Amino acid sequence: MLSKSSARLFFIGGTTFFSLTFLALTWDTVSQVPERSNAHEMNESVTRGHDIWNDNNCMGCHTILGEGAYYAPELTKVVERRGEPWIRVFLKDPQAMFPGRRKMVQYNFTEDQITDLIEFFKWIQNIDANGFPPEPDLAPKVQNAMVSDPSVAGATSGTAHVMPEMMKTICISCHAVGGKGGKVGPALDDVAQRYSRTELDRWLADPQGVKPGTGMPDLKLSDEVRRELVEYLLNLNGGGNQ
Amino acid sequence: MKYQSQKVAYLFFATSLLLLCLQLVYGFILGFAHMGFDVLHDWIPFNTARATHTNLLVVWLLCGFMGSAYWVIPDESERELVSVKWAVIQWASFVVVGVIALAGFHMNWWEGRKFLEIPRPLDYFVVINVLLFLGLIGATAWKGKRFTTTGITLIIGLVSAALLYLPGMIHFDNQVFDSYFRWWVVHLWVEGVWELIMGALLSYLLIKLTGVDREVIEKWLYVIVGITFLSGILGTGHHYYYIGAPEYWLMIGGIFSALEPLAFLGMAIFAMAMSRKGGRKHPNRIALRWTLGCAVLSFVGAGFLGMAHTLPQVNLWTHGTLVTAMHGHLAFWGAYAMIVFAMIMYVMPQMTGRNLYNGWLPEWAFLLSNIGMIAMTGAFAVAGIAQVYLERKVGMDFLDVQESIEVHFLGLVLAAVLFTAGILMFVWNFVQFGIPQNDVLTSDDEEGVYAEATA
Ligand code: HEM
Ligand code: HEM
Ligand SMILES: [Fe+2]
Numbered sequence A: 001m002l003s004k005s006s007a008r009l010f011f012i013g014g015t016t017f018f019s020l021t022f023l024a025l026t027w028d029t030v031s032q033v034p035e036r037s038n039a040h041e042m043n044e045s046v047t048r049g050h051d052i053w054n055d056n057n058c059m060g061c062h063t064i065l066g067e068g069a070y071y072a073p074e075l076t077k078v079v080e081r082r083g084e085p086w087i088r089v090f091l092k093d094p095q096a097m098f099p100g101r102r103k104m105v106q107y108n109f110t111e112d113q114i115t116d117l118i119e120f121f122k123w124i125q126n127i128d129a130n131g132f133p134p135e136p137d138l139a140p141k142v143q144n145a146m147v148s149d150p151s152v153a154g155a156t157s158g159t160a161h162v163m164p165e166m167m168k169t170i171c172i173s174c175h176a177v178g179g180k181g182g183k184v185g186p187a188l189d190d191v192a193q194r195y196s197r198t199e200l201d202r203w204l205a206d207p208q209g210v211k212p213g214t215g216m217p218d219l220k221l222s223d224e225v226r227r228e229l230v231e232y233l234l235n236l237n238g239g240g241n242q
Numbered sequence B: 001m002k003y004q005s006q007k008v009a010y011l012f013f014a015t016s017l018l019l020l021c022l023q024l025v026y027g028f029i030l031g032f033a034h035m036g037f038d039v040l041h042d043w044i045p046f047n048t049a050r051a052t053h054t055n056l057l058v059v060w061l062l063c064g065f066m067g068s069a070y071w072v073i074p075d076e077s078e079r080e081l082v083s084v085k086w087a088v089i090q091w092a093s094f095v096v097v098g099v100i101a102l103a104g105f106h107m108n109w110w111e112g113r114k115f116l117e118i119p120r121p122l123d124y125f126v127v128i129n130v131l132l133f134l135g136l137i138g139a140t141a142w143k144g145k146r147f148t149t150t151g152i153t154l155i156i157g158l159v160s161a162a163l164l165y166l167p168g169m170i171h172f173d174n175q176v177f178d179s180y181f182r183w184w185v186v187h188l189w190v191e192g193v194w195e196l197i198m199g200a201l202l203s204y205l206l207i208k209l210t211g212v213d214r215e216v217i218e219k220w221l222y223v224i225v226g227i228t229f230l231s232g233i234l235g236t237g238h239h240y241y242y243i244g245a246p247e248y249w250l251m252i253g254g255i256f257s258a259l260e261p262l263a264f265l266g267m268a269i270f271a272m273a274m275s276r277k278g279g280r281k282h283p284n285r286i287a288l289r290w291t292l293g294c295a296v297l298s299f300v301g302a303g304f305l306g307m308a309h310t311l312p313q314v315n316l317w318t319h320g321t322l323v324t325a326m327h328g329h330l331a332f333w334g335a336y337a338m339i340v341f342a343m344i345m346y347v348m349p350q351m352t353g354r355n356l357y358n359g360w361l362p363e364w365a366f367l368l369s370n371i372g373m374i375a376m377t378g379a380f381a382v383a384g385i386a387q388v389y390l391e392r393k394v395g396m397d398f399l400d401v402q403e404s405i406e407v408h409f410l411g412l413v414l415a416a417v418l419f420t421a422g423i424l425m426f427v428w429n430f431v432q433f434g435i436p437q438n439d440v441l442t443s444d445d446e447e448g449v450y451a452e453a454t455a
Helices: A004-036 A044-055 A078-082 A084-092 A111-125 A139-145 A150-157 A165-169 A197-205 A223-238 B004-035 B046-077 B084-105 B120-143 B149-169 B175-210 B214-239 B248-277 B285-308 B312-318 B322-352 B360-393 B398-404 B406-433
Strands: none
Touching: A004 B175, A004 B214, A004 B248, A044 A111, A078 A084, A078 A111, A084 A111, A084 A165, A165 A223, A197 A223, B004 B046, B004 B084, B004 B322, B004 B406, B046 B084, B046 B120, B046 B149, B046 B175, B046 B322, B084 B120, B120 B149, B149 B175, B149 B214, B175 B214, B175 B248, B175 B285, B175 B322, B214 B248, B248 B285, B248 B312, B285 B322, B285 B360, B312 B360, B322 B360, B322 B406, B360 B398, B360 B406, B398 B406
């Protein structure tokens, strides 16, 4: 039978061997990480963004590279998923974007701080994380299993106008067009039948002024972007003649 | 109790249970927030509640370990503690640092580094405090009459836990390095040196409670902690899959972390076998039950549920979801909370001279807390698996998924009520024991002098 002294030898020998192996692998990892994480792209803005991330314990609700808490979305690829303009608007007033839903702290970040955070996220998303976060592999199967509705499919492709950038990145997160998009606000396919050009324009310029207490945030759109959006909306579904 | 100075353990145990109760309050805040009732958002946002919940956990467990060490080390080295006064000072300063850290979390004073949220300036105080603790324990052992494997394993565990705290204090701008070295603390604690502490306390309790020969028990202790390090050190790799570390960690982390459950299986078999083998029937059955419960549930929570998501193919999907929280709860409860409870239950009758281990209260405390925790694990599991499929596999929006799993958090909170009822009974039992008495010097030692008391 195993004696106590050989059991002790097993403990000491094994521990020493595996500790040394671990240190050697750490050495190698430390030499590879700068390249895998594009450390040369970590400018001051990225570092400041990282500090903001740390100082406010954002990881206490979110995950990044899969580490953190499970109360708020995974943010490794957030720039890719939402786009910069969306993040900008969202961070200025997080609760306005998702009224009545799970709340994020209102940090009152300055423009510069938001820029730093976005720079940090852009750096994070290019880290070689061995394929994390993965693409949803069941998504195509789920879509194939659903009977496609030609009237819905036609709605967007039939539209003469291309979707403006603002629409793609911001509005869509709350409103649906052609069956795609958020459910916070109403679908926008038939707004042209319900509102005139002036009404739409006024609404986008000042939602609270038109309907006090509405969940729709004031997106502070420039005149040009607003015109573009109104034009697009009026032409959805062939305009008011469906 | 053989030595008067062992009584200082009481302060640590009482503090430990108090902090546990506070941890549960914050657990409910988290559970309700997940259910959609984040009513405290303006005062205690989720990240504050969460940092408080997990740090209270770590602090009360460490407090329990320290109390256990102040009890076990005099016993094992057969002499009084070198200084009770300094032990009390160490206790008081530990509490002060802990309270400052927790208050800081409520004022946005922290670092966003999961489990290591305590800001660096306070880390230095933690270090001083722990050095004082190790000094007291070390000097007692050094001057003691005998060196036992159990005592030495406990000390090695405590010293290495202190050393491994240091890499967590280094500042890195690069998130990948920050994360890489954060795991030296978090992983190498719970899947490394804390297992040494657990193993040592387990053997101490088994020696006392079963009467099996010390040589036999300590031999197996070496084997088990040997397996712990054999698998656990390179097993750190299971946290390096997807954080930007090289790809070889998928292979190394996968293989070695898959061996980690063996150490926990070893502890379970070891504890069961020894309790069966032991001819002696110690009257404190409930302490034995916590001891065996610890060995078994640590295997289920850490070993089995850890294994469930440790392979890289699985972890790719479950990484950073509620599946992790499922495992975290049962692992911490089974391995570390239960060993502290076992120690408390073993120590209190001796310290106070009251044999309050019979009757319905300790029984129900054991049953309700364990049933409650297993049910909580089930609730997290259902929520976590649903999240993995809907969000990660199908690609549904995060908040939509969270809304659809809110109902499982109702389940979680109901289970947590059961669990909390069990904990409150345990605490009430503890209170009934009263404070340590001066005159109770019994010798509940290996020579089996104690009467076959059936109180
Ligand atoms: C008593 C021992 C253990 C405790 C207390 C424990 C606790 C935890 C905790 C709290 C986490 C979350 C960490 C974080 O995300 O920051 C975690 C993660 C993890 N644990 Fe354990 N654990 C234990 C043992 C094990 C074992 C033995 C295995 C493997 C067989 C394991 C596998 C994992 C894996 C794979 C993760 C990462 C999950 C993810 O990617 O999100 N654990 N553990
Ligand atoms: C009243 C009972 C409890 C409730 C309702 C509860 C609930 C929760 C919730 C909702 C989370 C946050 C998950 C997230 O980030 O979204 C959490 C985290 C955590 N809790 Fe508890 N908890 C309770 C008791 C405990 C106990 C007794 C322990 C330890 C034995 C514990 C250990 C942990 C750990 C380690 C984490 C971090 C998990 C991770 O990051 O993966 N909790 N708890
Ligand atoms: Fe681990």
